[in-house]
Every structure is written in structure tokens, then in C-alpha cells.
Amino acid sequence: MSNSIELTVGQQFEMERFNRALDATTDPDQLRSLAKQLMQAWQTQKAATKWVVEQQSGRCD
Known part of the structure; x- marks a missing residue:
């Protein structure tokens, strides 16, 4: 997986x-x-990014 973030064409x-x-x-x-x-x-x-990262790491606040 690449570390760079690429924008979609729509973005x-x-x-x-x-x-x-x-x-x-x-x-x-x-x-x-x-x-x-x-x-x-x-x-x-x-x-939204923070929420996704927390969901993926299994944390619940």
C-alpha cells in the first residue's frame, strides 16, 4: 500500500x-x-478521518 494520498478525479x-x-x-x-x-x-x-481511524483500531470513546 502506498503512503501517498491521491485525489480521485472527482476530488x-x-x-x-x-x-x-x-x-x-x-x-x-x-x-x-x-x-x-x-x-x-x-x-x-x-x-471523519479520526473516526475511521478509531473504528479501525478498535477504540471506542
Whole structure:
């Protein structure tokens, strides 16, 4: 198993979509909103990853 994490094609397209949205946005309120969405997604992913790791290791909190 490889130690590197590879994005799926769908994830790559989603990242490109966000990059283009950020590049096209000049309104500070829109940029703030996008940043908050990205922060929410990042923290949700971290929580999900932690949960999966705990489930695989047999820990129950």
C-alpha cells in the first residue's frame, strides 16, 4: 500500500472548481463565505478521518 494520498478525479475537479471560484471572486464578503465553507469542509474531513481511524483500531470513546 502506498503512503501517498491521491485525489480521485472527482476530488480534483472539485478542487479546481473551488480554485476557479476563488480566482473569480473580488468581493470580500464572497471570499469570506468561501473561506468559511472550506474551513467547515476541512474540519469535517478531519473529524471523519479520526473516526475511521478509531473504528479501525478498535477504540471506542
